[in-house]
Amino acid sequence: MGFFIETMLGGLMTGMLYSLVALGFVLIFKASGVFNFAQGAMVLVAALAMARFSEWSNAALGGDSLFLANVIGIIGAGAVMFLVAWAVERFVLRKLVNQEGATLLMVTLGIAYVLEGLGQTFFGSEIYSINVGMPKDPVIMFEGLVEGGVMINKEDFIAAALAAVLVGGLTIFFQKTAIGRALRAVADDHQAAQSVGIPLNKTWVIVWCVAGLVALVAGIIWGSKMGVQFSIVTVALRALPVVILGGLTSVPGAIVGGLIIGVGEKLSEVYLGPFVGGGIEIWFAYVMALIVLLFRPQGLFGEKIINRV
C-alpha cells in the first residue's frame, strides 16, 4: 500500500512538470490559436538562462549571496524570455496574420529549432544545475496509516504549491481582467478584436511573455530537480498528449491532464511493466491521447472541437 502511494505521488510530481509545460501550450493556443511546438524549447532556454545567469553572477559576487545570484538569474532569464516573445512577434507572427493554423504550427517548429540552437550557443550545452534553495530532504508521512509510511520530497510540495498559485493566478488573469479579455478576444476572432481597437501585435507579445514566464517557472522547478540539459526538450514534448487529454483551451485541463498522464504512466510502468517487458512509460501518454482523440476530440475540458491542428 505504501509503495502504491509512493508510486502515485511520484507520478503526480512528474505530472506537475508536464502540466507546467502544457500550461504554456494552452496559454498561447487560447490567445492566438497557434499550436506552439516551441514551448519545450522555451523551457530549455529559460532554464539555461536561469542556470547560467545565476552561475555567472554568483561567481561575480564571490559566492557570497546565493539569494542575490538567483534573483539576478531570474531577472536575466525573464529578460531573455521577453526578448524571445518580442522577436517571435516582430519577425514571425506579424508576417503571418490570418494564415492557416497548419502554417503557424510549422513555423513554431522552426522557432523551436532556432531557440534550441541559439540557447545552447549563448549559454553552452553542458549539464548545469539550478539551486534555488529548495529543500532536498525527504519526509516520511502517513506513518500511522500505512506500514513504513510514505516518503515524499519536500521540494515536490513546494513545486506543487507553486504550480497551484500559477494556475489560480492565470485563471483570474484570463477571466477577470481587461487584458485577459483582450487575449481571449484575439484568440476567438482576429478581425473582430481589431475592430474594437485591440492591437494584435501588442497582444501577441503579452501572451508570449506570459507563456515565457510559465516556461521559466517550469524550467526552474525542473532544473533544480533534475539539472538543466538538452533532454528537457524531449520530455517537454510529453506535454503534447497532456494538452490533448485536458483540452487545448482549458487551463485547468492542462493541470488535470498532466496529473493523469504522470500518474498513469508511473502506475502502468510499475504494475503492468513486468508483464510486457517494460517501457510503457515511453508510449503511455501518446496512447492515452489517441484514445481521448477517438472519443472526445475536444479533450476532457476543451471548449470546442479542435479545428486548427
Next chain:
Amino acid sequence: MKMTDMNTSPAGAQAGRRFGDVILDLQNISLRFGGVKALTDISFNIREHEVRAIIGPNGAGKSSMLNVINGVYHPQEGKILFRGQERKKMEPHMAAQQGIARTFQNIALFKGMSVLDNIMTGRNLKMKSNIFQQALWIGPALREEIAHREKVEEIVDFLEIQHIRKTPVGALPYGLQKRVDLGRALAMEPQILLLDEPMAGMNVEEKQDMCRFILDISDQFGTTIVLIEHDMGVVMDISDRVVVLDYGKKIGDGTPDEVRNNQDVINAYLGSGH
C-alpha cells in the same frame, strides 16, 4: 459631447435629422486585388449625424467599401479625409481609436465569452490602468472595471438583452447575436458606426427591432451611421442618403427618393432589358 449635439426632439428627428459637417470624405477611391477591380474611382461623403446607406447588387463592392473605411483594406488610389484631415494608411485598431466602430455581416463575436464580456471588450480602449495594475487586479483597475461595467449595463438595457447577459454568445439565436454585435460596437461610443448588413437573415419582427435600435442610436446618441443593407424597404425607410454601387462603380447618390427614380439604379437591380 455627442449628447449635447442632440437637441432635436424625436418628432423633429423623424422630419429630418440635422446633419452636421462632413465627417468622412472619400475621394476617388480605387481598390484592386491583383487584377480584380473591387472599387473604381468612388467618391462620396458622410455627414455627421446622418444615416448613410450603401446599397448595390451582390458583388458590387459594398463590403469592400466598408472595409476601406474601417482600415482593413488599403485602396491603391484615392484619399480619405477624416474631419478634413487626410487619413494615413491605417490598421483597423487605429480606426477604432479614431472612433470608428463596426458590426460584421457574418457575426464575428467572441463565441466562448458571455454577452457581458463581449460588450466589455468594446470598452477596452477606454481603460487606462496599466498591465501590472490589471494583472494584480488592484486599485484603479478594479474601479475602472466597475465604471465600465455600468456603461455596459446601460447598453444592455438599451438593446433589451438583460435576460441573456450571462449567456455565452455561441449559444444564442442568430438575431440576438446580431444585437450583441451591435452592443459591442456601441460600447466603444463611436463617432461613426459601420453596420454590415445588420438585418441579413432576420425575420420581419427582428428587422423591425433592429430598425428601431438604429434610429434610436441616431436620435439619442447622434452617432453617424453607415449601413449596408439588402432589404430595400428598410434602406428607404431609415436612411437619409443612399449611395449605390454596381460592379465596383458608383451609379447613384442621393436621398432615397432620388435614388429610387434613378434609371441606372433601376437597370442595375432589374437588368437593363426591363
